[in-house]
Amino acid sequence: MRRRMIGGQTVSNGIYILHTNGKLYTSDKWNYSWRNDAVGVALISDNSSFVISGIELKNRSWSNTTGLIHGVTTITSSNEAKKDFNGFQNTQSIAEYTHASAAYECTVTQFKNGQMGYLASVGEWMEIINNLDEINRCMSLIDGLDIDEGTTSYWTSTQYNSEKAWLMTYNGNEFYPNDERKVVPFYAIRVISQLRQFYT
Numbered sequence: 183m184r185r186r187m188i189g190g191q192t193v194s195n196g197i198y199i200l201h202t203n204g205k206l207y208t209s210d211k212w213n214y215s216w217r218n219d220a221v222g223v224a225l226i227s228d229n230s231s232f233v234i235s236g237i238e239l240k241n242r243s244w245s246n247t248t249g250l251i252h253g254v255t256t257i258t259s260s261n262e263a264k265k266d267f268n269g270f271q272n273t274q275s276i277a278e279y280t281h282a283s284a285a286y287e288c289t290v291t292q293f294k295n296g297q298m299g300y301l302a303s304v305g306e307w308m309e310i311i312n313n314l315d316e317i318n319r320c321m322s323l324i325d326g327l328d329i330d331e332g333t334t335s336y337w338t339s340t341q342y343n344s345e346k347a348w349l350m351t352y353n354g355n356e357f358y359p360n361d362e363r364k365v366v367p368f369y370a371i372r373v374i375s376q377l378r379q380f381y382t
Contacts, residue, residue, distance in 0.1 A: 191205060191206060193206055195226050195227050195228065196208065196316075197226075197313050197316040197320055199212045199223055199224070199320050199323060200222055200223070200233050200377070201219055202219045202221055202294050206224055209316065209319050209320050209323060212320070212323050212324075214323055217324045217325050220236070221233055222234050222326070223236070223324070223326065225310065225313060225317065226377070227309050229267050229309060230267045230306055230309055231377040232306060233293065233297070233375045234310065234374050235291070235293065235326075235372060235373040236321055236324055236326025236327060237327055237373075238329075238336075238373075239287060239370065239371040240370050241369075242369060242371050243369075244284050244337050244369075245276070245280055245283045245284070245347075246283070249279075249344055250343070251341060254340075254341045255268050256340075256341040256343065257341075257342070258342055258343065258359075260356075260357050263340050263357060264304055264308050266340045267305040267306055269300055269302045269303035269306045269338075269374070270300045272300075272301065272303055272340065272341070273289060273301045274300075276301070277289045285339055288371060291373045298375065300373070300375065300376070301338065301339040301373070302338060302374050303338055303339050304357055306338075307350045310372075311350075329372060335351040335369045335370070336349070336350045336369060337349060337350075338350055342359035343359075
């Protein structure tokens with residue numbers, strides 16, 4: 183297992199709360215009085231590391247247009263889609279293609295540490311699902327909104343084909359392709375951001 187140097191700390195894989203001072207705290211070390219200085223909930227794994235916002239944006243469409251977007255991971259197999267951890271690059275490519283998109287909205291969302299957001303990929307969403315209980319425990323300590331099973335579904339930045347993108351649904355924690363072009367947008371976005379780190 184790789185260990186990372188973040189904010190002057192050597193940390194292992196796990197779920198943390200990121201403070202504006204750059205330090206990471208586990209839920210048992212976090213002081214609730216610091217909640218206004220929380221950047222978000224940080225996830226570190228062998229596959230990826232990112233910070234999850236405490237808010238989510240409801241009723242969003244993936245895009246206002248169809249067409250294959252180059253530079254975005256495009257996969258039709260759900261098993262293969264779960265290996266996509268390129269949410270940041272996917273988001274940059276989608277946002278350059280169209281500003282009327284969930285991805286662009288993420289890129290103009292700024293976290294308290296100055297980092298800008300991006301739209302998580304299928305693989306990154308799998309990491310969230312696998313650690314959901316502890317993530318929501320941390321969210322409660324920063325007055326963040328739980329990643330709620332009551333939410334309809336969440337968009338990912340992983341593309342299925344020229345007309346569809348992968349959607350994460352709580353129906354058995356499954357992913358399925360859905361039409362990008364929604365006349366009435368129904369689905370949510372949970373913005374994440376990059377976690378700066380060094381490996382040791």
